[in-house]
Amino acid sequence: MDGPLIEIAGLTKTFGAVTAIQDVSFVAEPGRVTGFLGPNGAGKSTTLRTLLGLVSPTAGEARIGGRPYPDLDRPAALVGAQLETAFHPGRTALDHLRTVAPLVGASDDRCDEVIATVGLTEAARRRVGGFSMGMRQRLGLATALLGDPSALVLDEPANGLDPAGITWMRGFVRAFAAHGGTVLLSSHLLGEVEQTVDDVVIIARGRVRHASSLAELRDLAHPAASLASPDAARLARLADALPGATLTSPHDLTVPQLTPAELGAHAFAAGVEVHRLTETGETLEQVFLRLTEEAA
Amino acid sequence: MSAAIRSELRKILTTRLWWALLAMMAVAVAFFAVVFALALTLGDTTGPDGQPLAIEPSHLALTVYTAGVSLAYVFPLAFGAIIVTSEFRHRTIATTLLAEPRRARVITAKLLAAIPFALLYGLVAAAVAVAAGAPALALAGAETMLGDAEVWRALGATVAAMAAWTLVGVGFGTAVTHQVGVIVGLIVWTQLVEPLVRLAAGFWSAAAPIARFLPGAAGEAVVGTSFYSASGLATLLPAWAGLLVLLGYGLVAAAIGWRTTFRHDIS
Numbered sequence: 001m002d003g004p005l006i007e008i009a010g011l012t013k014t015f016g017a018v019t020a021i022q023d024v025s026f027v028a029e030p031g032r033v034t035g036f037l038g039p040n041g042a043g044k045s046t047t048l049r050t051l052l053g054l055v056s057p058t059a060g061e062a063r064i065g066g067r068p069y070p071d072l073d074r075p076a077a078l079v080g081a082q083l084e085t086a087f088h089p090g091r092t093a094l095d096h097l098r099t100v101a102p103l104v105g106a107s108d109d110r111c112d113e114v115i116a117t118v119g120l121t122e123a124a125r126r127r128v129g130g131f132s133m134g135m136r137q138r139l140g141l142a143t144a145l146l147g148d149p150s151a152l153v154l155d156e157p158a159n160g161l162d163p164a165g166i167t168w169m170r171g172f173v174r175a176f177a178a179h180g181g182t183v184l185l186s187s188h189l190l191g192e193v194e195q196t197v198d199d200v201v202i203i204a205r206g207r208v209r210h211a212s213s214l215a216e217l218r219d220l221a222h223p224a225a226s227l228a229s230p231d232a233a234r235l236a237r238l239a240d241a242l243p244g245a246t247l248t249s250p251h252d253l254t255v256p257q258l259t260p261a262e263l264g265a266h267a268f269a270a271g272v273e274v275h276r277l278t279e280t281g282e283t284l285e286q287v288f289l290r291l292t293e294e295a296a
Numbered sequence: 297m298s299a300a301i302r303s304e305l306r307k308i309l310t311t312r313l314w315w316a317l318l319a320m321m322a323v324a325v326a327f328f329a330v331v332f333a334l335a336l337t338l339g340d341t342t343g344p345d346g347q348p349l350a351i352e353p354s355h356l357a358l359t360v361y362t363a364g365v366s367l368a369y370v371f372p373l374a375f376g377a378i379i380v381t382s383e384f385r386h387r388t389i390a391t392t393l394l395a396e397p398r399r400a401r402v403i404t405a406k407l408l409a410a411i412p413f414a415l416l417y418g419l420v421a422a423a424v425a426v427a428a429g430a431p432a433l434a435l436a437g438a439e440t441m442l443g444d445a446e447v448w449r450a451l452g453a454t455v456a457a458m459a460a461w462t463l464v465g466v467g468f469g470t471a472v473t474h475q476v477g478v479i480v481g482l483i484v485w486t487q488l489v490e491p492l493v494r495l496a497a498g499f500w501s502a503a504a505p506i507a508r509f510l511p512g513a514a515g516e517a518v519v520g521t522s523f524y525s526a527s528g529l530a531t532l533l534p535a536w537a538g539l540l541v542l543l544g545y546g547l548v549a550a551a552i553g554w555r556t557t558f559r560h561d562i563s
Contacts, residue, residue, distance in 0.1 A: 047353070049390075049561070049563055053563070054561065054562040055563055056561060060455065069397065070397035070398070074393060075397060076395045081394050083391075084390065085385060086386060086387035087388060088307075088311060088386045090311045090313075091311055096310075098310065099306045099307045100303065100392075102299040103303045103395035103396045105299070147395075
C-alpha cells in the first residue's frame with residue numbers, strides 16, 4: 001500500500017486564554033512509524049484531534065495526502081484513527097463495528113475480519129461495557145482498520161495493554177509500516193514505543209522540542225563512562241588530567257562527555273590497571289526527559 | 297446520505313433504548329387510558345357547581361384514547377433526545393465524526409433515522425390506548441365509540457403528535473447534548489413552566505395568541521383535546537398548524553444545535 005504523507009504545519013490552538021499547542025509542525029512519512037511523544041497535557045491529543053478535523057485550529061493547518069481530513073472523500077478509508085477508547089457500553093463489539101461500517105463502506109464480513117485481526121473474535125458478541133482496557137484498545141484499533149486505510153493515527157495505543165498486548169501492537173504497526181503504510185502514534189512513555197518507532201517528534205507544553213529519526217535522538221545522549229581500578233594513586237592522577245572527572249571513591253572514576261572506549265584509551269595511556277569500564281551516559285529515556293524539560 | 301442513515305439506524309437497533317422506552321410508554325399509555333376511563337365514568341363526576349358533569353360519550357372516549365399523548369409524549373421525546381445525547385455521554389461522537397466529518401449530514405441522518413421509530417411510538421401509543429381504553433370503557437358501562445370517525449381521526453392525530461415529539465427530542469438533544477439536562481428541561485418546561493405561562497397568558501389577552509405557539513400547546517393542538525384546553529383556559533391552533541409548529545421546534549432546535557454544539561471542538 002502507498003500511505004499518504006501526514007503534514008502538520010504551524011498548528012496553533014488556543015482554548016480561551018490557554019494555548020494548548022503553539023506552532024506545531026512535523027511530518028509523518030509513509031513506510032515509517034512516527035512516535036509523537038510528550039508528557040501528559042503536552043498537547044498530543046489536541047494536535048491529533050486537530051489533524052482529524054475534530055478540533056478547529058486557531059492557526060496553521062494539517063493535511064493528509066495533501067488535503068485536510070474533513071475534505072477527504074470517505075476519510076476513514078484513507079486514515080484509520082483511534083482516539084479515546086469510547087464505546088456505548090450496551091453495544092456488543094461486533095455491533096459497534098456494524099454501526100460504523102456503512103460510513104466507511106465496510107461489509108459485515110469486513111467487521112468479522114477486523115475483529116479477528118485484533119484477536120477479539122471470542123468476545124465479538126459480548127457487550128463492550130464488560131471489556132477490559134486492553135480489549136477496548138483492540139476494539140478501537142479494529143474500528144480504525146474497518147475502512148482498510150493506508151494510514152493509522154493512534155492516540156496512546158499501548159495504554160492499558162498487557163505486555164503481550166504491547167508486543168502484539170508493536171508487531172502490528174511495524175508490519176503496517178513495512179507494507180508502506182503511514183503510522184503516527186502518540187505515547188507519554190518513550191520506553192513503551194522505543195522498539196516500535198522509526199521517527200520521533202517530542203512535544204512539551206504545546207511546542208515541538210525535537211523531531212528526528214530515533215537514531216539521531218540516540219546521538220543526542222550525553223556520553224559518560226566510569227572506570228574502576230585497584231591503583232588509587234594513578235587513578236587520582238588520571239582524574240586530575242581529565243576535565244570534569246570525579247572520583248566517586250578512591251577506586252572509582254566517572255568522566256562526563258567520554259565514551260567507554262575513549263576513557264579506556266586514556267587509562268591505557270596513563271598505565272592505569274582497569275578492572276571495570278562502564279557506560280554511564282544518558283539513556284534514551286533521560287534524553288527524552290531532558291528535551292521535554294528544557295526551557296522553550 | 298443513505299450510508300449515514302443506515303449507520304444511525306444500526307446505532308438505534310443495537311442498544312436496548314428504543315424498545316425499553318417503547319415498552320415503558322406502552323405501560324404508561326395503558327395505565328392512563330384505564331385510569332381516565334374509570335375515573336371519568338365511575339368517579340365523582342359532580343362539577344364545582346354541584347351539578348353532574350355532562351360528559352358526552354364521544355368526548356369521554358376521546359379523552360381516554362388521547363390521555364397517552366397528554367402525558368406519555370415524554371417517552372418518544374426522551375428517545376429522540378437520547379439518540380443524540382448518548383453520543384456525547386458515551387463520547388462516541390468522535391468515532392461518528394471521524395467516519396463522517398460532515399456534521400450537518402450526521403444531524404440530518406439522525407433526524408431521518410428517527411422517523412420510522414417516531415411513527416412506531418405513535419402507532420403503539422394509539423394501539424395501546426385503544427387496547428386498554430376500550431375494554432375499560434366497556435367495563436365501566438360507557439360506549440367505546442370505536443365506530444366514530446372523530447375517534448379514529450384523534451387516534452391518527454395521536455400517531456402524528458407522538459412522532460413529532462420524537463423529532464422535537466432529536467432537535468433539542470442536538471442543541472443541548474446534556475442527556476439528563478435536556479430531558480428534565482423539556483419535561484419541566486412542558487409539564488410545569490408552560491402551563492403556568494399559558495395560565496398567566498389567559499389573563500392577558502395580548503399574550504393568549506402567542507401562547508398557542510408554545511410547544512406543549514402545539515402538541516395538544518395536534519390531538520385537539522387535553523386537560524388544559526378542556527379546562528377552557530386556552531385556545532389552540534388548528535391541528536395541522538399545531539403539527540407544523542411542533543415539527544418546527546424540532547427542526548429549529550436541530551439547526552441551532554448544528555450551528556452551536558456541533559460547531560464546537562470535540563475534545
